Amino acid sequence: MIQRPPPEAAPTPPRTAPSHSGRLSAFLHETALIAPAAILLLVFLILPFFMAGYLSFTNERLVPRPIPTRFVGFDNYTRVLGDPDFWQAFRNTFYFALLVVPLQLSMSLGSAMLLNGRLRFRSFFRSVALLPLVTPITVIIVIWAAMFQIPDGLLNNLIRLFGYQGGYVNWLGDARWAMPSIVLLSAWATFPFQMLIYLAGLQGIPIERYEAARIDGANTWAQFRYITLTGLRNVHVFVIITTTIQAFKLFVQVDLLTRGGPLGSTNTLVRYMVQEGYSAQRIGYASAIAIIFFLLVATFALLQRALIPND
Amino acid sequence: MTSRAARYVPTVLAIVMAIVVLVPLSMMFTVSLNPDEAQIQITLGTVRAFIPHVVSLENYQQVLADPHQPFLRYLLNTVIVVVGIVGIGLIVNASAAFALAWGQGAYRKLFIGVVIAVYVIPGESLVLPLLLMMSRVGWIDSYQVQIVPFIANSFAIFLFYQFFTAMPRELMEAAKIDGAGLLQIFFRIALPLSMPVVSTLAILGFLDAWNSYLWPLMVTRGPEYRPLSVAMATYFTSQQAFWGNVMAFAVLMTLPVLVVYLIFQRWFVASVMSSGVKG
Numbered sequence A: 001m002i003q004r005p006p007p008e009a010a011p012t013p014p015r016t017a018p019s020h021s022g023r024l025s026a027f028l029h030e031t032a033l034i035a036p037a038a039i040l041l042l043v044f045l046i047l048p049f050f051m052a053g054y055l056s057f058t059n060e061r062l063v064p065r066p067i068p069t070r071f072v073g074f075d076n077y078t079r080v081l082g083d084p085d086f087w088q089a090f091r092n093t094f095y096f097a098l099l100v101v102p103l104q105l106s107m108s109l110g111s112a113m114l115l116n117g118r119l120r121f122r123s124f125f126r127s128v129a130l131l132p133l134v135t136p137i138t139v140i141i142v143i144w145a146a147m148f149q150i151p152d153g154l155l156n157n158l159i160r161l162f163g164y165q166g167g168y169v170n171w172l173g174d175a176r177w178a179m180p181s182i183v184l185l186s187a188w189a190t191f192p193f194q195m196l197i198y199l200a201g202l203q204g205i206p207i208e209r210y211e212a213a214r215i216d217g218a219n220t221w222a223q224f225r226y227i228t229l230t231g232l233r234n235v236h237v238f239v240i241i242t243t244t245i246q247a248f249k250l251f252v253q254v255d256l257l258t259r260g261g262p263l264g265s266t267n268t269l270v271r272y273m274v275q276e277g278y279s280a281q282r283i284g285y286a287s288a289i290a291i292i293f294f295l296l297v298a299t300f301a302l303l304q305r306a307l308i309p310n311d
Numbered sequence B: 001m002t003s004r005a006a007r008y009v010p011t012v013l014a015i016v017m018a019i020v021v022l023v024p025l026s027m028m029f030t031v032s033l034n035p036d037e038a039q040i041q042i043t044l045g046t047v048r049a050f051i052p053h054v055v056s057l058e059n060y061q062q063v064l065a066d067p068h069q070p071f072l073r074y075l076l077n078t079v080i081v082v083v084g085i086v087g088i089g090l091i092v093n094a095s096a097a098f099a100l101a102w103g104q105g106a107y108r109k110l111f112i113g114v115v116i117a118v119y120v121i122p123g124e125s126l127v128l129p130l131l132l133m134m135s136r137v138g139w140i141d142s143y144q145v146q147i148v149p150f151i152a153n154s155f156a157i158f159l160f161y162q163f164f165t166a167m168p169r170e171l172m173e174a175a176k177i178d179g180a181g182l183l184q185i186f187f188r189i190a191l192p193l194s195m196p197v198v199s200t201l202a203i204l205g206f207l208d209a210w211n212s213y214l215w216p217l218m219v220t221r222g223p224e225y226r227p228l229s230v231a232m233a234t235y236f237t238s239q240q241a242f243w244g245n246v247m248a249f250a251v252l253m254t255l256p257v258l259v260v261y262l263i264f265q266r267w268f269v270a271s272v273m274s275s276g277v278k279g
Helices: A020-055 A075-081 A084-116 A122-129 A137-147 A154-161 A178-203 A207-215 A220-231 A233-248 A252-257 A269-279 A283-307 B009-032 B037-043 B058-065 B071-102 B108-118 B123-136 B144-150 B154-165 B169-177 B182-193 B195-211 B214-219 B228-238 B243-263 B265-278
Strands: none
Touching (some): A020 B071, A020 B144, A084 A122, A084 A178, A084 A233, A084 A269, A122 B009, A137 B009, A137 B228, B009 B243, B037 B243, B058 B071, B071 B154, B071 B195, B169 B182, B195 B228, B214 B228
């Protein structure tokens, strides 16, 4: 065992040149540090990724069957592109993103500006605003299921209070309303995340800019338009794209509340992929959907890298 | 509008925001405390559904005593999976990032490139091949199937890498002169210094793992290994008419996260903020 020198002793003299055995041990150390992550990334990320690509050209099934798996070329892709259920899921996914992103962003920017401005009990309000972020998503779904009750749930009573005359809205059971209902729930569930990112962005805008603008006679709207929004440009790009990608991944809300219905109106790309690959066990066909989904997400992710200059 | 009135606008808006957030949550608590299911059904859409007027723990007792849906077992499963992913993941990802930042190998540039590239792959498009792999090696319905695939994490490696490359070169040289190898420097100097990154990733990883749903849904078969998230969904589907019990289950599932949040709130906020800026 090597004894540590007592504190008052002179430090050991520096070694002259790294010996051969020193270089070997340096190599072993480096390998020990990098190998676990390298192996795990290879086996659980890179391998499945290439498998998804490969499987999408086969008729592989989840449970092995007597007939061997065959290579089918682009069959899965041509079938997916002619599959009305796929296109419905595709449209639904975009419809969801189109509704949820603006709603969620205005909620998060609005509350971030409130919390960044002069406000009493600011830390109390901030703690409250963050609560949805720490509530598990399945719990949030259950709570909203109770609020969506018909005919006398909280939301129905609320719209009647504000003068709705048509009896009640069948939130999750009506093909027109099911997706907008999922949008409300989802925006509530995750807006605090974007709020914190906006808050970090707002704190990066120097206060002097607002003071200078006020001296120049800019009103509140002009200050918001020309200082806040302009100063947040990179944050906007980041938040819009990450929220959109998040929206594309919609699954648990619709899987639990509507099972993709009514009439497939809330089926999404991820849910359709799981339905085909897991429930129907058509791994090959579902892998083609997975690859299309990957291309969609990767396009948006690369767009973000192109739009935000690297610092 | 006078400026005196304008001064109250932010407060009013903040109160509206607080109500929007608190009403659904207080509804969960209120309903969970009410043992009378018939009364819950009648009052679910009214003010009485979110202002407690009876306090009874009967629903909680029923949830905890249900032999078919063993809540404590689900909780244990979730804790094992979360601790496994976050704990092992921190060491594995930090050590890899450290080698990438201060090692000698020529592979490092390529490795970092791969880490950044794979970050755009959504986990959802990997679940099917992973499921196929796991079922062929017989890992279905186990703890390892929920932990091992998620230990290495490109985002974590990247965050640690940024931190370690910013460490002063003199510190490294001094440690090397004292005869420490890369492994010792990592465990004695680099890892303890990287606590801000560790706390960020621990908090984000904890939330992620607590919420994960799709993967455990596919790879667990029953209560033995099933985590809380999937159990909550099953419980909700099987007990639809019993809001009191469902909400008690929901409260019990939320409490651990809430406690962690209240204790670590400051780090929590900082970690989410930094995840956005760096992402």
